[in-house]
C-alpha cells in the first residue's frame with residue numbers, strides 16, 4: 001500500500017523553481033528521508049504535502065486519495081501530521097495545554113454547548129484531557145504536564161511537538177529536521193522514539209534531516225533533492241555511494257571525476 005504518492009510536483013516562486021517535477025512514492029510503514037543541501041526545496045516540498053502551497057503542476061495522493069490542492073486543515077483531517085523546523089510550541093502554556101490546543105480539530109462540541117459549558121462540553125473537555133494525558137504518558141512526558149513548555153529541555157520540546165502532531169492521529173507523520181539542535185544522546189533517543197511510533201502505531205514517517213548519521217541509520221529509503229529536483233533515491237547504502245549525491249554535498253570532482 002502506498003502511503004504517499006507524489007507525481008511530478010512543481011512549485012515556483014516567481015522565476016525560481018523551488019520544487020521541480022518531483023515524483024516519489026512512500027510505502028505504508030516506511031521511514032523515508034528527504035535530504036539535500038540548504039535551499040534544495042525540502043521545506044517547500046513538505047509545504048506542498050501539507051497544503052500550505054498547492055503545486056503549480058503535479059498531483060499528490062494520500063493512501064490512494066487525490067489530495068492535490070486541499071487546504072492544510074483538510075490535509076490534517078486526512079491524516080497528515082507535521083512538525084516544523086523551528087519549534088512552534090506555545091511557550092507560555094503548559095505541556096498539557098499545548099497538547100489540548102493540538103486536539104481541537106478532533107473535539108466537536110456545538111457552539112452553544114461550548115459557550116455555556118454544558119454537561120456535554122464538560123464531558124468532551126474531560127475526555128480530551130484524559131486523551132492528552134494518555135498521549136503524554138506514551139511519549140514519556142506525563143511528569144512534565146504542568147510545566148511551561150518553554151522550560152522543557154530542547155529534546156523534550158521536540159518530543160512535545162511530535163506528541164501534538166500525534167494528537168491528530170496521523171497515518172503519515174512529516175518531521176522537519178527533528179534532530180536539529182539535539183545532542184548525540186537526544187538524537188539517539190529520538191531515533192528510538194520514531195521507530196517506536198512506526199512499530200507500535202503503524203505510522204508512516206517522512207523526515208527532512210541534516211544529521212546524516214541519523215538519516216543513514218533510521219531510513220528505509222532516502223530521496224535527495226538539489227535545486228528543487230530529485231537527483232537520487234534509494235536505500236541509505238545506495239544513496240551514500242551515488243556520485244551525484246556526493247557531488248551535491250561536497251562539490252564537483254569529489255566523486256572521483258564521475259559525472
Ligand SMILES: Nc1ncnc2c1ncn2[C@@H]1O[C@H](COP(=O)(O)OP(=O)(O)OP(=O)(O)O)[C@@H](O)[C@H]1O
Nearest residue numbers: 013016017018036037038039040041042043044045
Ligand atoms: N515563500 C517563498 N518565496 C520565495 N522563495 C521561496 C519561498 N520559500 C522558499 N523559497 C526559496 O525556494 C528555495 C527552496 O527553499 P526551501 O526552504 O524549500 O529549501 P530547503 O531545502 O528546505 O532549505 P533548508 O535546508 O535551508 O531549510 C530556496 O531558494 C528559497 O529561497
